[in-house]
Amino acid sequence: MPGPTARLLSLLSLLQTPRTWAGSELADRLDVTQRTVRRDVDRLRELGYPVESDLGTHGGYRLVAGTAMPPLLFEDDEAVAAAIGLRAIAVQGIPELEDAGVRALAKLSRSLPARLRHRVRVLGASTMTWRAPVAGHVDPDVLTALAAAAANRERVRMEYTRRDGTRGPRHVEPCKLVSTRTRWYLVAFDVDRQAWRTFRADRIHQPRPTGSAARHHLADPEIYTQLQESESALAATYRADVTLHLPLATARERLRDHLGDGELTADAGGTRWHSAEDTAEWLAIRLLLLDCHFTVHGPPVLREYLASIHERTAVRPNRSDR
Known part of the structure; x- marks a missing residue:
């Protein structure tokens, strides 16, 4: 018989299926008594999961929409599907959801096993959306790595292609990813130059977290100031x-x-x-x-x-x- 924690996770996985589960059916699935099922359901409610129960012959348990977003459990295929969808939103999807999509993708990617991350990359490379291309396509893995580093306040080493086409190493402290609907930009502190910089994300290659803590940070009002000072660099550019x-x-x-x-x-x-x-x-x-x-x-x-x-x-x- 699985331990209490594993059993609780199995119960939650079952309840996330959109249906009503009879107490006896859950007990059979988990190989426990119905009393244990009732106790585990109470524990899920304490953790913030809105589990409803109906009494009677045709009653049972079901997970419903609540007022907060509790943690979710994904099967392998569900996790891959969610990651593929978030990658699409991040680089070519709904503008209003791009920033949230990158943050969600960063969280999901950290928890994916290596075998699932490989599946996500393969499927992502094998699909596309038929629409007018946006300027400066960004690798979703680059966005994910930068978003994670910004959230963890961790330094990153990366390669950056300048306007003149030359490419060189940069050592930065990512602060915030910014979407302008046509491009992604990274606001970061350049460690070697000891100054704040705004980098075009489509020119960033191979970002690698160093494990060293970032020492500089900007509040949102200061980020807006930095963006205004870099406005000319943020404007979309073309070759006639x-x-x-x-x-x-x-x-x-x-x-x-x-x-x-x-x-x-x-x-x-x-x-x-x-x-x-x-x-x-x-x-x-x-x-x-x-x-x-x-x-x-x-x-x-x-x-x-x-x-x-x-x-x-x-x-x-x-x-x-x-």
Whole structure:
């Protein structure tokens, strides 16, 4: 016969099935008396589980919705399904639930056995959602590791890709993961630089907890201040693909101070410009300041922004002119 704790967990697992259990049926399943079942049900109620009981021939026990969320028990397949769903929410799901989804995924991942974590990764890699891709896809395992480190106030070593494409090691103290609906960001204290930084999560690779306690922390108002100071870094950025109706030499001269790591090549219609990474707003300003005709091949957000400028600035005749 299992011990009291194991028996209590078995009873809870049975009650989580959406049905009413007769006391005699539970007693048979657990190999105990109905008196023991009643005592164990009382113990579950003391722990916060809302177990209802009905008397009579067709009565029994069932777990109902309560006012608080008690711990749940998952079978293997249920745990894998929950983790897959949380991963989807975290990286491409419902914006209003992304932050909560990452926190829940971090808690669930810590309790999953290695064999189940492997199943979750395999299934996650084998599925996708058919929708417009969001900028900067983030590995759910990266989000999970960062969220866990922030919750545990533990230092992390990781690789980070800078704006110029170079990649190097970072030693940080994660404080908070922030979702802007198009990207995830990590607010963390950079140990080597002794300063607070905001990192794009899609550029973070191989975060590894060190076991060392973090020494720096920001309250929510201070995090908002840090985000405001990093606002330019938080803005979504793109690389424009544009045909400029200019000779190559002229285009190079006009873009001399703004070319960055972009490139200019001769094109049948003039000059093809693959820009450096920047916001849609600044890319539009760059194009308008070139004082030439141009054709935008991408990204769509740049075309839409230029169209909105055209709509707002279009000259409309007065009624007296009609």
